Amino acid sequence: MSSPVTWESETELVANAVSELARRTRFPVAFGGLIEEGVVSVTSIVGNRTRSLDGLRVRPERGLGGRAMMELRPRMTSDYGSSQQITHDYDMFVLGEGLRTLLALPIVVRGRSRGVLYAGTWDEEPVGGITTAPAMQVAQSVADELRIRDEVEQRLRARTADDTVAPPQREQLRESFAELRSIAASIDDDSLRSRIARVERRLAILAGDAVPVATGPVPTVRLSPREIDVLACAALGSTNAEIASRLGLREGTVKAYLGTAMSKLDASTRHSAVAKARRAGLLP
Structure with a gap:
């Protein structure tokens, strides 16, 4: 029998990605989480000034992150409070932290969103490819890790049934x-x-x-x-x-x-x- 595969927890995986997102971009605030029972619960936050983002739970199609998850591509707004392109279900959380510019990056595995990462700042700031490229790389690295885990765990289950x-x-x-x-x-x-x-x-x-x-x-x-x-x-x-x-x-x-x-x-x-x-x- 092979020894069991051990992974860092999904919470740790997201926490490492959120820290990396803040490190590799000029955004001072980063947060995110994975989908569980149809909702993304934000499990990691770095750089925040308040506790307003605590308890944030994002549903697909709702808010900037929900739109990014449904469209399977990054979405950004440089004036979150006045944006007419998104629903404002989560204004209490985002505006409570004072965030104005917000970037949402879906974690896409095999054509399906598995979570979302956010990067934001309190100022209105245009975001170009020089910032979004490393942010997208971080989201992709999480997606790659989840895909690999899925494949290995699937093979492990198959071997459990037939060694x-x-x-x-x-x-x-x-x-x-x-x-x-x-x-x-x-x-x-x-x-x-x-x-x-x-x-x-x-x-x-x-x-x-x-x-x-x-x-x-x-x-x-x-x-x-x-x-x-x-x-x-x-x-x-x-x-x-x-x-x-x-x-x-x-x-x-x-x-x-x-x-x-x-x-x-x-x-x-x-x-x-x-x-x-x-x-x-x-x-x-």
């Missing part, structure tokens, strides 16, 4: 692992890359008992992140050219990484290298 990993599910695990490697290779956010790495390890654990048991001690091998990237793609049967396209590398660079990985694993072919990497717990 053996069938070949189709095994390949899905490996495809997910390779996709995560390619996503991680394309982003610069160290915090998000670290979270992706934790999920990669969980995927490897989930598929661990699908690997044939070999006799003798399991070798200790250290591969670079890029060597694991190319091996994960090679495990799916991708050619060097396909791996290069997927990872944004030159074909010669892919060949070099495969060569060093094969050398470290004492493997004469890429297929042998993949098998040995799986035995060492480096690939699912």
Whole structure:
């Protein structure tokens, strides 16, 4: 049996995102929450001057956040109190804090809103792409985390019902692992890359008992992140050219990484290298 997957709580996930939203934008106030039973309960607030935002619960279609969730895209107003584009169900909360400029960012997973993040300021301030871009990245990182959790938890439930990993599910695990490697290779956010790495390890654990048991001690091998990237793609049967396209590398660079990985694993072919990497717990 694989060890159970443990996550930070959803409340902690939102709290980290809200703090990151305030850090990465010029908005002094940030808050947000996830949908539960059809309503977003704001569970995290930073930078506020009053307690007015406490207890805020947002319904889809209502207010700026509700509109953002229904339209599946960010919405912003630079004069919240006089805006005619939104309902004013939550004026007591927003205007009670004195917020004038407010940005609402839906957390969208597979075409469905799962929550909303807000960033605001007490002044009227035009918001351009230089501010909204990092804010949208924060919301997307939460959506990515929730999507990954959904996929892993779904596979965990399937394995609870049947502890053996069938070949189709095994390949899905490996495809997910390779996709995560390619996503991680394309982003610069160290915090998000670290979270992706934790999920990669969980995927490897989930598929661990699908690997044939070999006799003798399991070798200790250290591969670079890029060597694991190319091996994960090679495990799916991708050619060097396909791996290069997927990872944004030159074909010669892919060949070099495969060569060093094969050398470290004492493997004469890429297929042998993949098998040995799986035995060492480096690939699912």
